Amino acid sequence: MDEQKVLSIKGLLDDTPEEYLSHKEKYENSIRKSVLFYKTLHSTEDENMSVDEKTKLNFRNIVTSAIFKDNSPFMLHNSMFIPTIMGQGTDEQREYWMKRAKNMEIIGTYAQTELGHGTFIRGLETQATYDPDTEEFVLHSPVLSSYKWWPGGLAHTANYCIVMARLYIKGKSHGIHPFMVQIRDEETHMPLPGIKLGEIGAKLGFNTVNNGFLGFENHRISRDRMLMKNAQVLKDGTFVAGSNSKLTYGTMVYVRVLIVSNMANMLAKAVTIALRYSAIRRQSQPKPDEPEPQILDYVTQQHKLFIAIASSHAFYMNAMWLWEIYYSVSLQLASGKLDNLPELHALACCLKPLSTIDATAMIEKCRLACGGHGYMLSANLAQTYGLATAAYTYEGENTVLLLQAARSLVKAWVGHVKGRPLKGTMAYLAGDSTVKAWDGSIDGIIQSFKVVAIRKISSVVKILQDYEKSGLSPEDAWNKASVFLTAASEAHGRAVLLSVYKSEMDKRAAVLSPPLRKVLLQLVDLYVTYWALEKVGDMLLYASITDKDVDELQRRYIELLAAIRPNAVGLVDAFDFRDEILNSTLGAYDGRAYERLMEEAMKSPLNAEPVNQTFHKYLKPFMRGKL
């Protein structure tokens, strides 16, 4: 991606900081920038692209989308509307709609969530009733809770959307299916008859994504608007079910994988800002006869920040590994082979939650590590947090996804106990779960995390079985044990994150120069040691760690912080974010944070005049006792 070319577009970068625009102006400015930006960077994801090219494109989209502090109203067009056409459309539908979507002749979004339902897809209430007489579907929102609510770009930007609606034929429900629906006139952009559209209001973040609501009043669409790759409705109303009803959930799996890469990127941005600021900020005087040190030399500051560098690397390595699995399973699905879909779903249900939980917490820690200036919107840390924390919720709320992963883990464990072979990323569950003595090597610690996962999964299965033996229904037993089901999923996800990071780095180590290999493997060591200390309770319980071992781990951790310190600034510079993309007074490459803070302060509309008009209107009479 030629960032220089993109960033040189006149008007792309904001003269007036977005913070001082109205809600409406922020949206209008973001549309202006998105159009400018798309014209230059009009790129398409071609089916023949290699995995690497596709992943780069995703990264390119992510990086380029970073230029919008609060993201673009086009975001859903690229990240869900197009992927749904690709994944759910017949060849003919793909041919027609992909051309229009890629050329931006139409702008789309993905409308699944409703006011009353987000998590529970099978509870969605928007109706698509087939009328065989006219060969049309009648879309209807029967109650307020059935209004689509949240889709990005839906309010004023998109003129088409994928609507996930409950299909009815002759009064019988056939589940949730995707429908291509035009919602606005292509010339006037007015909402079409029987369609109510609007914006859902100001949010913690994403305030330029134009999240909207959509209600239908018996709105008719032709039969060919149902995306029919996975299930069909024939002209006479015959329903032809797909091989697996969950294939309609395919776009969500794609985005969950995309989110893992996006968390790598978001965290890299935040730690670049915080670490560069920590290199120029001097504060306090621990040694009376020496100048104030860089705050980066405080070990507590290193503890706050270095794990964020390592975590961004870990998420990136896991994301690249997961993309390979995603594309491989997608090819298998295309030939009707479904066996590896459950594992992909379970992996995405672990790595999306863990990457968003960790990234959200670490981005906030980056903000806090910058003291007062981290609290400035011009630092762009609060907005980065707002974007990251949204991913905790969207594309599958984290608790719900961890419980989905637990379903797969419980099934795998019960099968294993009955003698069924385990495969893929769950094969380790068949391993030895007793740790005779603590092994503090990187591989030894990773093995301990696998033992923790085995022990947590096996113990929560025992709890489930005991509840059911006591007479509880499976559903009640599941709910009762759900806190420890999510803990078991987290333990599995942690073991995957650690082992994939290590193995992917080992694969790459051979081609790295010795100095670079040394630094990157120090990050792996830091990541593994950090999490062993974070999860020391689990290590004590399941991995035979002793207090002496913990003492050694703590000393190793401190030494690793010291070893990484000389390369810390180089490591964030290597993320290679241009100042315009960091968009931060604290993180600019030249380190002129104070000057930039002042420059941005002077852009405040309040600084246009020395005395604000409220002095004479309110303050002066008030202070003179005249109010």
Ligand SMILES: CCCCCCCCCCCCCCCCCCCCCCC/C=C/C(=O)SCCNC(=O)CCNC(=O)[C@H](O)C(C)(C)COP(=O)(O)OP(=O)(O)OC[C@H]1O[C@@H](n2cnc3c(N)ncnc32)[C@H](O)[C@@H]1OP(=O)(O)O
């Ligand atoms: C080129 C440059 C252009 C520049 C243009 C200008 C600007 C730049 C803009 C560019 C941006 C590009 C990208 C930016 C990157 C940002 C990162 C991405 C951001 C994307 C934003 C997204 C915004 C948000 C969107 C949404 O939130 S969409 C809605 C999401 N909703 C959900 O996820 C709902 C969650 N709920 C569920 O998934 C389901 O309800 C459930 C799984 C929880 C339960 O389902 P269900 O009830 O049906 O199932 P059961 O529990 O009964 O049974 C479960 C069994 O089913 C299997 N299962 C479940 N799900 C799946 C699945 N998905 N796949 C396979 N199998 C599945 C389970 O395994 C169970 O099986 P079992 O019975 O055998 O155990």
Ligand SMILES: Cc1cc2nc3c(=O)[nH]c(=O)nc-3n(C[C@H](O)[C@H](O)[C@H](O)COP(=O)(O)OP(=O)(O)OC[C@H]3O[C@@H](n4cnc5c(N)ncnc54)[C@H](O)[C@@H]3O)c2cc1C
């Ligand atoms: C910034 C943002 C952008 C979004 N963009 C889109 C979009 O473009 N298109 C779209 O369709 N949607 C979008 N969404 C909606 C998003 O997909 C939903 O918010 C998400 O799926 C969560 O569903 P919910 O809001 O109904 O939360 P709920 O499911 O109501 O969650 C509330 C609480 O209930 C708990 N809970 C729910 N079910 C269970 C269960 N079975 N077991 C245990 N606990 C449970 C959850 O863990 C959570 O703590 C967006 C949301 C956000 C925040």
